[in-house]
Amino acid sequence: MKRNPITLVTAGILALIFALMLFTFQVRQTEIAVVTTFGKFSRDITAPGFNWRLPWPIQRIYKFDNRIQNFEKKFEQTTTHDAINILITVYAGWRVVNPRLYLESLNGDSVKAEQTLEPLIRNAKNGVISQYRFGELISTNQADLKFDQIETNMLATVRPAASSTYGIEVAFVGIKQVGLPESITTKVFDRMKAERQTRVKQYQTDGEKAARIIRAEADSQANQIMADAKAKVIEITGNAEARASEYYKVLDQNPELANFLFQRNALEQSLKEKATLILDQQTPPFNMMGGQGAGITHSSPLK
Amino acid sequence: MATQSNNSNRGPEPKPRPLSPPPGQPPLLEDAGALALEEALKTSFRIIKVLMAALVIIFLFSGVFTVKPNELAVRLHFGRPVGMGTEQLLKPGLHWAYPYPIDEIVRIPVGQSHTLVSKTGWYAITPEQELSGQQPTPLHFLQAGVDGYTLTGDGNIIHAKATLKYRLDPTRAVSYTFNFAQVTNLIQNLLDNSLIYASSKFTAERALYLDLNAFREQVAQRFNRHLDDLQVGVLVETIEVQTTAPLSVKPAFDDVITAFQAANTNISQAEIYARIATNAAIAQATRLVNDGLTRSNELVKTVASDVSMFTQLQPYFRNDPQLFKQRLLTETMERVLTNAQEKFFVPARTDGKTRELRLQLSREPLRIQPPE
Numbered sequence: 029m030k031r032n033p034i035t036l037v038t039a040g041i042l043a044l045i046f047a048l049m050l051f052t053f054q055v056r057q058t059e060i061a062v063v064t065t066f067g068k069f070s071r072d073i074t075a076p077g078f079n080w081r082l083p084w085p086i087q088r089i090y091k092f093d094n095r096i097q098n099f100e101k102k103f104e105q106t107t108t109h110d111a112i113n114i115l116i117t118v119y120a121g122w123r124v125v126n127p128r129l130y131l132e133s134l135n136g137d138s139v140k141a142e143q144t145l146e147p148l149i150r151n152a153k154n155g156v157i158s159q160y161r162f163g164e165l166i167s168t169n170q171a172d173l174k175f176d177q178i179e180t181n182m183l184a185t186v187r188p189a190a191s192s193t194y195g196i197e198v199a200f201v202g203i204k205q206v207g208l209p210e211s212i213t214t215k216v217f218d219r220m221k222a223e224r225q226t227r228v229k230q231y232q233t234d235g236e237k238a239a240r241i242i243r244a245e246a247d248s249q250a251n252q253i254m255a256d257a258k259a260k261v262i263e264i265t266g267n268a269e270a271r272a273s274e275y276y277k278v279l280d281q282n283p284e285l286a287n288f289l290f291q292r293n294a295l296e297q298s299l300k301e302k303a304t305l306i307l308d309q310q311t312p313p314f315n316m317m318g319g320q321g322a323g324i325t326h327s328s329p330l331k
Numbered sequence: 332m333a334t335q336s337n338n339s340n341r342g343p344e345p346k347p348r349p350l351s352p353p354p355g356q357p358p359l360l361e362d363a364g365a366l367a368l369e370e371a372l373k374t375s376f377r378i379i380k381v382l383m384a385a386l387v388i389i390f391l392f393s394g395v396f397t398v399k400p401n402e403l404a405v406r407l408h409f410g411r412p413v414g415m416g417t418e419q420l421l422k423p424g425l426h427w428a429y430p431y432p433i434d435e436i437v438r439i440p441v442g443q444s445h446t447l448v449s450k451t452g453w454y455a456i457t458p459e460q461e462l463s464g465q466q467p468t469p470l471h472f473l474q475a476g477v478d479g480y481t482l483t484g485d486g487n488i489i490h491a492k493a494t495l496k497y498r499l500d501p502t503r504a505v506s507y508t509f510n511f512a513q514v515t516n517l518i519q520n521l522l523d524n525s526l527i528y529a530s531s532k533f534t535a536e537r538a539l540y541l542d543l544n545a546f547r548e549q550v551a552q553r554f555n556r557h558l559d560d561l562q563v564g565v566l567v568e569t570i571e572v573q574t575t576a577p578l579s580v581k582p583a584f585d586d587v588i589t590a591f592q593a594a595n596t597n598i599s600q601a602e603i604y605a606r607i608a609t610n611a612a613i614a615q616a617t618r619l620v621n622d623g624l625t626r627s628n629e630l631v632k633t634v635a636s637d638v639s640m641f642t643q644l645q646p647y648f649r650n651d652p653q654l655f656k657q658r659l660l661t662e663t664m665e666r667v668l669t670n671a672q673e674k675f676f677v678p679a680r681t682d683g684k685t686r687e688l689r690l691q692l693s694r695e696p697l698r699i700q701p702p703e
Binding site for chain 2: 038054055056057058059075076077078093095096097098100102103115117119121165166167168169170173175199200202203204205206207208209210211213214216217219220221223224225227228229231232234235236238239240242243245246247249250251253254256257258260261264265267268269271272275276278279281282284285286288289292293295296299300301302303304305306307308309311313314
């Protein structure tokens with residue numbers, strides 16, 4: 029009996045697909061897998077790609093997401109080394125690195141894994157925070173601040189237990205939020221207000237002080253500038269007098285003439301403006317008017 | 332066609348049953364039904380064959396796909412990315428892959444900008460209040476888990492909010508896509524952590540108004556360091572940071588700001604005064620020195636000219652000192668009398684007695700006493 033070749037090819041393809049489904053499986057880039065044979069661990073697969081298998085129920089494949097999973101919890105209270113109660117939220121990133129251990133200890137259940145990680149991370153957080161003072165968690169002094177160290181120590185504490193017991197690698201642990209109990213926030217607010225009032229007074233006095241200093245320095249500088257200028261003027265005048273004195277030596281040749289010239293100059297300068305002169309006939313050139321006129325003659329410019 | 336080919340290859344077959352009765356006899360009812368059934372089956376098989384052929388064609392061409400301009404793609408061959416490093420990323424254009432499940436195409440939207448807000452440090456506010464610009468009622472306490480806030484390095488409480496805009500880093504898009512399960516939550520946590528860390532280093536004043544830029548820089552710096560450490564595959568476009576004092580202590584902070592500004596104003600005014608005073612002193616000093624120079628030059632030149640005149644007049648004086656002096660005095664009197672405002676000539680009395688003159692000098696006006 030002859031068969032239709034297309035039917036044969038189709039049947040062959042279908043049989044091949046069925047066989048591939050039974051005997052092969054893929055592990056995706058984001059996955060990690062465990063192969064068990066009759067329920068017993070056979071091998072784990074940590075690299076993505078094509079794999080052979082024996083069909084179910086001989087072999088069974090367990091695939092797990094090996095991407096970094098996000099873990100976080102809400103505020104929890106803990107105590108610092110100096111007995112200050114704080115509220116803290118941490119987050120972590122974890123992923124499956126040992127699928128066999130993960131399967132055997134947590135049944136490959138991610139919810140169970142997070143439930144298991146929670147006390148581990150809480151213990152690590154409480155243990156590490158209790159070793160540090162509150163002033164090492166928050167501080168304006170770079171040398172005191174141990175924020176990074178606290179996170180690193182929490183990670184170092186939680187990592188070995190998670191890895192060796194559950195096949196989980198905790199990739200990072202970080203602090204997401206730091207808070208204070210409600211009653212403490214009230215006290216902090218009171219302190220903040222008091223500090224601000226002090227700060228207001230400080231700004232007022234500092235500003236006034238700085239302004240006064242600036243003004244005083246400016247006045248001093250101005251006085252200094254004027255004093256320097258006056259000194260310079262005295263120096264200049266002194267130099268001028270010295271030079272003039274050199275000229276005056278010539279006058280020694282004829283003191284009478286020099287004296288006459290000085291007096292004449294002084295007379296002219298002193299009667300230069302708005303002078304009222306009362307002259308008698310002995311004053312030259314009025315001495316030329318000797319015997320003439322019986323009364324006072326007054327002469328003034330146009331008004 | 333396939334049907335014909337099949338028929339030609341069948342070889343000897345049993346003689347088919349006649350489809351119609353012998354001539355002269357009426358057709359059998361059963362034969363007619365079988366005939367119709369056979370026709371229907373043939374038609375159905377034809378349709379199924381066409382559908383199968385179409386499915387095969389669709390299957391073969393299903394491997395052709397397009398990567399859009401704002402995305403990249405990774406081809407997973409049996410679950411493993413094809414290529415190494417950035418070669419794994421397929422750029423925009425037409426590509427081909429084996430049909431699923433041999434190959435799988437994972438598209439990565441690299442062109443999109445995402446926005447994420449860290450509100451763990453921000454006060455609780457309803458969307459209605461936020462839209463209307465209202466603020467919640469200030470309370471004298473904060474409830475952890477309800478009211479977000481951060482602790483500053485000087486032990487104060489402030490509210491801080493960070494708004495991140497980011498997009499995927501094309502060179503690290505593979506890491507972003509395949510290494511993290513809830514990548515948005517992770518980025519949110521890293522941003523929260525950066526905000527808390529920056530706050531833990533700054534004083535409240537610096538974080539609130541003195542040095543908000545440095546505060547923002549600190550948030551950005553730590554956030555970028557996290558992204559690099561974890562190879563998240565994200566590029567930061569902008570990080571905006573907003574801070575405010577707790578609502579119940581905000582007036583106290585406002586007072587500080589007012590005092591701070593007043594102090595600065597006071598200092599600025601003092602600086603202005605200083606500049607004016609110094610400049611005035613410099614100007615006055617310059618004028619003083621210049622006047623001194625002018626006077627000195629004038630003195631020297633005057634003396635020089637006096638001496639020059641003395642030297643020139645000396646020969647004439649020696650000739651006849653009396654005449655010389657009389658001449659010069661007369662010339663001088665001429666100028667003096669010409670310039671004088673008032674001149675009184677009082678000649679000697681003819682009787683030889685002394686003439687008496689009385690001068691009435693103007694006095695200072697009397698002050699008017701106010702009425703008691």
